[in-house]
Structures are given as structure tokens and as C-alpha cells.
Amino acid sequence: MSLTKSQLIDYLRDEQSIEEAIDGDTELFSSGLLDSVSMVGLITFIEEQTGAVVQPGDVTLENFDTVDRIAAFATTLG
Structure with a gap:
């Protein structure tokens, strides 16, 4: 499964x-x-969206501080 920037923004808003x-x-x-x-x-x-597990070591600002970074990180999962 994949995660789009649009899905992320919708999640953040909702x-x-x-x-x-x-x-x-x-x-x-x-x-x-x-x-x-x-x-x-x-x-x-x-x-839930990617079907993968986020490892604790991957939870960094480099991976999670912007929608672009989160979307790029999500493509590396699975």
C-alpha cells in the first residue's frame, strides 16, 4: 500500500x-x-496506510518534520 501527500494532509487536518x-x-x-x-x-x-512497521530508530525530524519528508520516508517502507 502507499501513502500520498494528499492523504497525509487530510489526516493532519481531520x-x-x-x-x-x-x-x-x-x-x-x-x-x-x-x-x-x-x-x-x-x-x-x-x-495502517502502508502495511509496514515504523521502527523507533526511524522516528526522526529528518523523516517526520514535513509532509514531503513523511511521504518520502513512507516510500521506503515495506
Whole structure:
């Protein structure tokens, strides 16, 4: 299974209640839009959409701080 940027943005708006404008480069964690509690839900969403398991060592800002980074990381799963 795959995960698109559009699916990620929809998830962030609907499930994480982000009302600010979000695009591929919006910093999600560095800017404070999301926190560590939000990360748990995001990881669960990614795992459900991709059918893969996110390893703890992969949970970094490099992989998770923007929609573009998350989508790129998701392509490496599975």
C-alpha cells in the first residue's frame, strides 16, 4: 500500500485538527504544530496506510518534520 501527500494532509487536518495552511514544506514538529503525542497517532496512521512497521530508530525530524519528508520516508517502507 502507499501513502500520498494528499492523504497525509487530510489526516493532519481531520485527525490532528491543524487549521493552518499546510503544504509539503510546512514544518510540523519544529514549528510546534504537532507534538510527541501527535507523533503516536501519525505513526499509527502511516503503519495502517502502508502495511509496514515504523521502527523507533526511524522516528526522526529528518523523516517526520514535513509532509514531503513523511511521504518520502513512507516510500521506503515495506
